[in-house]
């Protein structure tokens with residue numbers, strides 16, 4: 001029987017997935033095989049003859065594991081990547097088995113309704129307006145793209161220009177205002193949307209990376225008439241800083257600007273009474289972008305776009321073809337996002353929201369913020385380390401201090417991060433913030449515990465000692 005063909009490969013996948021997940025606490029969180037070594041594991045001639053599926057899956061597992069990043073581990077602090085909750089992984093397996101095309105309702109009624117329900121739950125969780133439109137996309141990059149696409153068309157329409165028909169040919173000018181520390185996906189979304197990168201007005205930011213409100217006001221005084229989008233941020237990737245939404249949005253709206261908030265992880269601060277004050281006023285924005293695969297801990301890939309302008313959202317994204325049966329009652333997802341055929345992302349989001357409930361999501365966010373603070377402060381207290389940015393939410397920055405020559409702090413910092421990662425006890429990444437090399441501390445995985453925090457601090461202590469000894473011995 002055809003169905004039996006699935007049995008063995010799925011059993012192997014099930015066994016190996018559990019092995020992988022069960023061993024996360026013991027496995028070194030960083031693996032150091034080189035590109036060449038990893039490639040050798042994968043390299044094969046193009047297969048001409050087929051191979052039984054169970055053999056392929058068994059080999060795939062052996063080949064892939066040495067090159068996997070262990071962001072599922074509680075000791076992974078490199079980027080805001082997060083892990084995946086049990087129900088979300090399981091829902092994702094079913095999504096693969098069901099193989100639904102979630103582009104239109106007729107392609108998968110279940111997937112369409114799962115997204116509809118999960119989308120409305122997300123708005124409640126994130127404290128966004130009930131009537132806001134939404135789209136499930138691949139990540140915050142595409143969520144930013146969708147929102148800015150809607151913004152551009154809306155602003156042109158306000159200026160009497162039908163962008164959907166005429167595009168940029170003969171269009172009036174449009175201004176884009178951002179903070180100096182906008183995420184690179186904003187820059188790329190603007191490029192993809194035809195704005196290029198040269199004409200963006202970058203407003204200076206304060207030490208934490210949030211926009212200086214006075215500077216923004218001056219920009220509006222300089223030019224108060226050009227149609228404008230103002231791109232704000234909830235959760236700067238180094239410091240977790242939030243722009244001052246309550247002050248900025250009314251100023252922008254007084255000039256008929258569209259305000260977008262890139263909140264890939266920061267938007268989730270709204271679930272916690274302790275951190276929600278950072279989001280004050282954010283509900284008045286025109287659009288919001290965030291991720292599921294970061295702080296909600298659903299598997300890759302999953303992001304969400306929301307706008308306060310459903311009609312314009314639909315108009316900017318809608319897609320029509322005579323051969324596709326659109327639905328009169330239900331939501332056809334392809335009318336809201338940039339894809340036609342697409343993965344049924346709603347199942348995993350629906351599952352994890354049910355698994356955690358609002359209380360569990362709040363607990364996850366607060367736990368991660370607490371752990372980020374403990375790691376930053378714990379390492380910051382060590383001789384040879386200093387805190388460069390205390391976490392506002394779940395991000396912070398550490399710098400390491402050369403024992404003899406402060407001019408060499410940057411190199412010393414990179415060496416300590418390398419030594420720390422080589423230990424396999426924790427995994428961090430270097431970045432540059434305000435001209436200085438630093439170690440980013442990002443905590444967004446649901447598995448991180450107090451013990452993991454302690455291991456990270458101890459590993460940092462040891463790494464500083466190792467590198468300091470090398471410096472003194474050289």
Ligand SMILES: Cc1ncc(COP(=O)(O)O)c(C=O)c1O
Pocket residue numbers: 080138139140141142183185235236237262263264265291303
């Ligand atoms: C603030 C911010 N915006 C956008 C993105 C892009 O998100 P994604 O990688 O899900 O496309 C990120 C990713 O780190 C981010 O931190």
